[in-house]
Amino acid sequence: MFDAPAPSLMFRSLAAASALTLLSSCADAPAQKAASAPQPPVSQPASSPVATSAQSAQAPMVMPAVSFSAWRDAFRREALSSGIDPNTFDRAFAGITPDPSVISADRSQPEFTRPVWEYLEGAISPYRVRKGQALMIEHAATLDAIEQRFGVDREPLVAIWGMESSFGQFMGDKSVIRSLATLAYEGRRPAFAHAQLLAALQILQHGDIQPARMLGSWAGAMGQTQFIPTTYNSHAVDFDGDGRRNIWSSSADALASAAHYLQASGWRKGQPAALQVQLPQGFDYAQADADIRRPVAQWQALGVQTGTQAASLSGESASLLLPAGYRGPAFLVLDNFRAILKYNNSSSYALAVSLLGERFDGRGELTASWPRDERPLSRSERVELQESLTAAGYSPGAPDGIIGANTRKAIRGYQQRLGWPADGYPNLELLMQLREGR
Incomplete structure (x- = not known):
């Protein structure tokens, strides 16, 4: 969408965290797990525009000269000096060895990507819409309480739940400790993994989860909302009142934690994230730049047709997004879109969350067509x-x-x-x- 270097978070002030990203900050495709915010699980091909390929480029797998046990012992000293209890560390690392599949996933660079329209069709599938609508009814009381406490609308929140883990069905099955230890040990980009591994040990020491149940993606994203450990420590909440912040098996905790993150990212309750718009003939498409922000009223003065939904948004700051170039749909994206980008720094992801949330209310249908005769560049x-x-x-x-x-x-x-x-x-x-x- 907009662009700048690198994934979710989206990676702006989280530049160091973008270590695990293969795509651009504000790139068109969701990243593999932002350094501080959640991302779509790799277990859901329908939710990721990145298509795997037998020809994916991979860097040679050269392991460090130091043995894993020597690295672990050095890391143990570091962890204990930072306040981790020896028993916590030893329980967490019992039987832990490097995971070659994590190294492979970290180094793979898919050659081919899916067009944005195919990604959105998968993300906003009829099943996901129906499931989200049913869950909004089932969890209405919890969502009422979350809206009241955090000021985050339920529709995009449930959409994120669906995007991240298919409403808790696919949370990843890898040991978070093993994945992060592998990434910290193999040494290609260890700083991010070191920080996340220490944060994961803090979670275990706090007693929110046991090591065997701390499962997630290969990159260390955890739970129904796919938080990485540092994000968990700063934003996870115990919303069901059982004394534990359990984003794995408590949907209330997971949803409230995501709401807390969006609140901290500047969410504005009652406002849309994106507006479908029509551009006039002869429009200067160079205006579709994330760095160009104008009040909605100024876009309207340039001939951008916003529809009735923008009636109360004339003074709100917006940027123009052309996710498939000038031949495809156009959107004005607002502060809530930017808040979603902090969750996952991908314009396709943020657009999917916005449209999926609207579909729960019977809206979100696109009025413009996609340039389906084009294929994305490899x-x-x-x-x-x-x-x-x-x-x-x-x-x-x-x-x-x-x-x-x-x-x-x-x-x-x-x-x-x-x-x-x-x-x-x-x-x-x-x-x-x-x-x-x-």
């Missing part, structure tokens, strides 16, 4: 695009296959040179033009 094609833009005199940044803010700015400049709509959207036609040296 990772190697995105790298080629960046290299070609550099050769053409633009500055897209490092050729890493991540379409971030700098790459989109470079694309806009090249599109303007060609006399094309400067929407900053990478596609095959653009790459072909670069290949021809125009």
Whole structure:
């Protein structure tokens, strides 16, 4: 969506945390687990626009020279010096060995991605809509109390619940301690994993969960709302009053914890996250930039048609989002969209949460069509695009296959040179033009 370097969190002030991300901050596809906020589980292909490929590029697996037991002993001394009880550490690490599947997942770089419309169709499936509607009725009293305490609307909250774990059905089955210990030991990007591993030990020491039940994704995301340990420690709450913050088996705790996170991220109750809009002919598509924020009334003055939902939002700050370029649907995204991005720094994810929440109320149907005749560029094609833009005199940044803010700015400049709509959207036609040296 917007762009800048790297995942959820989305990774802005969480730059260090973005260590585990393969995609751009505010990139189009959800990241693998932001450094401080939750993300969609890898166990749900329908919820992730990243399609696995037998040809996924992987870095060679070279393990550190130091043995795992030597690393563990050094880490034990560090943990104990930070206040972890020896018994807590020894119980947590009993039988723990490196997990090769975690290293493989951390280093894989999928070659192909799904188009945003396919991602949204999977995320907003009829089953997920019906299930969410039923759960909103079932948990109405809890959601009433959460809204009153945290000021976060139930619809996007339940949508996040559905996106993160399919309403608690898929939370990951890997030992969080083993996954994080593997990531901290193998040494490619240890700082994030070290911090999360210490935080996980603090959770165990607090008594909220036992080591055998602290399960999650390969990247250490846990529970029904897929919190990483540091986010858990700062935002998890005991909402059902049993004395434990249990985001694994207590839906009340999980939902309230997510609400607490959104509240801290600036959620504004009663306001939409995104508005479907129509753009006038001759519109300057270069305005679709996350860094350009205007009051809704100013967008309207530029000819952007917002519909009746924007009647009370004229003074609210909004940016224009074109998730599939100028040929696809257009949205004005507001503060609540940015709050969702802090949960998972992906515009596709934030848009899915927004639309899914609206679908619970019978809204959220798109009025514009997607450019289904286009396919997204593969990772190697995105790298080629960046290299070609550099050769053409633009500055897209490092050729890493991540379409971030700098790459989109470079694309806009090249599109303007060609006399094309400067929407900053990478596609095959653009790459072909670069290949021809125009």
